[in-house]
Amino acid sequence: MGRTKPLSRARPAQRPRAPAGATLRDGQGARTGSSRQGPFGSEDRSAAPGFRGTRRGRSDRSSRPDRSRHGDLIVGRTLTRRILESRATGSQWEGSDYFEVEPDLVLGHDATIALIVDQIGEAIERILDPEKLFLVADHFAPPSTVDRANILRRFLDFAKNSDAGEVHLFEGICHQILVESSRCVPGSLIVGADSHTTTAGALGAFACGMGSTDILAVLLTGTTWLRVPPAIRVPFYGRMPEHLRGKDLALRLLGDLGEGGARYKAVEFEDRSDAPGIAFDGRLTLSNMAVECGAKNGIWIPDDRTRQYFHSMGGEWPAEAELYPDDDAEYEQSIAVELDDLEPMIAQPWSPANTVPVSSIEGIEVDQVFIGSCAGGRLEELGDAALLLRGQRIPAFVKVVVTPASTGVYREALRRGWIADLIDAGAVVTNPSCGACGGIDKGLIAAGEVCVSTSNRNFRGRMGDVEGRVYLASGLTAAATALTGRITDPRELLREKTVS
Known part of the structure; x- marks a missing residue:
């Protein structure tokens, strides 16, 4: 699926940064008070x-x-x-x-x-x-x-x-x-x-x-x-x-x-x-x-x-x-x-705005990890999950549900071998759809269960029972959590990958 491959970017020369507390003026002159x-x-x-x-702005621009x-x-x-x-x-x-x-x-x-x-x-x-x-x-x-x-x-x-x-x-x-x-x-x-x-x-x-x-x-x-x-x-x-x-x-x-x-x-x-x-x-x-x-x-x-x-x-x-x-x-x-x-961030129940650094709540045990939705089911998330889970095994009793955002994403992840990596690690991969994100199907959580999700909302009952607890995070944090069975800052695991 060539159209969703990561893209290189020809970047212009770096513009000067705005100093803290200064009125912002950039190459397009946008200003505030x-x-x-x-x-x-x-x-x-x-x-x-x-x-x-x-x-x-300059007075001669008013005639435009x-x-x-x-x-x-x-x-x-x-x-x-x-x-x-x-x-x-x-x-x-x-x-x-x-x-x-x-x-x-x-x-x-x-x-x-x-x-x-x-x-x-x-x-x-x-x-x-x-x-x-x-x-x-x-x-x-x-x-x-x-x-x-x-x-x-x-x-x-x-x-x-x-x-x-x-x-x-x-x-x-x-x-x-x-x-x-x-x-x-x-x-x-x-x-x-x-x-x-x-x-x-x-x-x-x-x-x-x-x-x-x-x-x-x-x-x-x-x-x-x-x-x-x-x-x-x-x-x-x-x-x-x-x-x-x-x-x-x-x-x-x-x-x-x-x-x-x-x-x-x-x-x-x-x-x-x-x-x-x-x-x-x-x-x-x-x-x-x-x-x-x-x-x-x-x-x-x-x-x-x-x-x-x-x-x-x-x-x-x-x-x-x-x-x-x-x-x-x-x-x-x-x-x-x-x-x-x-640093990596996470939203605690029950609001997407209830955010803290992942490092501040590490160690909370989870029952499920969901990688999917229109906010987090793309190649970036699937690739991050495959990177950390490749050759590993998800802990017993931790459910990992992966729902690609489209058949195009699914097909490209298959071509790159990422779907096989995830299945071999113990994840279940569903057909592309909204799935568990809106509490529809394919990954709902029970009362008392804790889920880390790459989706966009974690209101009460959003992904299942109203007593379930959903944390929102990146695909990288979700994959690190899937590997350990508890909320995990991905930085240490990335360092281990780099060393190995």
């Missing part, structure tokens, strides 16, 4: 919320035609604003900041699309642009109960009768299938009937989740109503240590912001780290989990790695797309992340 030192590096907050405040007006002010646009305004129809809701936009793609899966089948009824023939529909059967894949079989049947009938542009049955999780598709275009506007639609932001698309009835309205009208969210800028500096993954960065950010710390805000990530940079699978995880702190979307500023990834899937780079913020884009907050000294 007064600054203070935050737990993640320099954290800057504008004196006024959103896009309000005096515009900073692509500027955005906010009241009487002309402000620099974030990438999120540029994409949304490029899809605006020109209609605005009177007395509000909401305006009408036309999405490029509509994502749906069996569990949520089935909810609107009755409402749409005979109006299915009125779906304005079925070619934009991207449908995936991933929750009940295959169905494990009669009720779920009936839900899946309703979804499949809808998919067939609607003449949807693309339908995938039992090929993996919708968010992974989408980012493996050339239809996930940088600069596009994607809406989906699932909160983790934000995953597609890793390719530089504006992607957000909506309720099923909102998606119904999009299908019948071709448009939806949004307002531009205030933006948080998150640039990464330094160099990724070998023990660090995108999941660790997501958990650290969640711990700092909290579950509601970015409510209806855009999180705009930018990789300014030293080579080799942040792996694309890690970027997907960060975009995926942006919604866990309440973000409307989590988008990456496209770079060479984005371009290479998109080309590897057969995509043609969009020449006219709105792919970069304005030089003096206004951000409500900026969180500069220095990678060098960060």
Whole structure:
């Protein structure tokens, strides 16, 4: 599966780093207001919320035609604003900041699309642009109960009768299938009937989740109503240590912001780290989990790695797309992340934001390790698991369930020998699907059981019994835990691998 192989990256010369506590000014000139030192590096907050405040920047730039007006002010646009305004129809809701936009793609899966089948009824023939529909059967894949079989049947009938542009049955999780598709275009506007639609932001698309009835309205009208969210800028500096993954960065950010710390805000990530940079699978995880702190979307500023990834899937780079913020884009907050000294993180029950360093809770015995989901079932996680478990044996009575995020990921892991490594170590590998992540099937936990999972949520009852306890971690930490039978910092095991 060449399109999901790790990608090399031609990196530009390293730009100067922003000193702690300083106003951030980078190669694209993004600025924020007064600054203070935050737990993640320099954290800057504008004196006024959103896009309000005096515009900073050279006066001769105010004549640029692509500027955005906010009241009487002309402000620099974030990438999120540029994409949304490029899809605006020109209609605005009177007395509000909401305006009408036309999405490029509509994502749906069996569990949520089935909810609107009755409402749409005979109006299915009125779906304005079925070619934009991207449908995936991933929750009940295959169905494990009669009720779920009936839900899946309703979804499949809808998919067939609607003449949807693309339908995938039992090929993996919708968010992974989408980012493996050339239809996930940088600069596009994607809406989906699932909160983790934000995953597609890793390719530089504006992607957000909506309720099923909102998606119904999009299908019948071709448009939806949004307002531009205030933006948080998150640039990464330094160099990724070998023990660090995108999941660790997501958990650290969640711990700092909290579950509601970015409510209806855009999180705009930018990789300014030293080579080799942040792996694309890690970027997907960060975009995926942006919604866990309440973000409307989590988008990456496209770079060479984005371009290479998109080309590897057969995509043609969009020449006219709105792919970069304005030089003096206004951000409500900026969180500069220095990678060098960060350590593996873990989220304790029962919140993805209840995070601590893995080293602080080492030794807790576990009953299960789950490696899968749209946040952690990609080649990065499967490769890390194979690295640590190869030639080893999982302790007796520890269940290890591996669910690849897509058939493409599964096939490539097979080709590399990783699936054999995992099976030989004692893991069970299931077919690609959402699986245990949402408490659906193939790996649910019992009352009192402890599970370390690479998924994105650990609320009570999320993966089984309400008395089960789920910890969220990277694939590397999950694999180290699977090997020892207790929560384990992977750094020592990595050192042993290096020595051997």
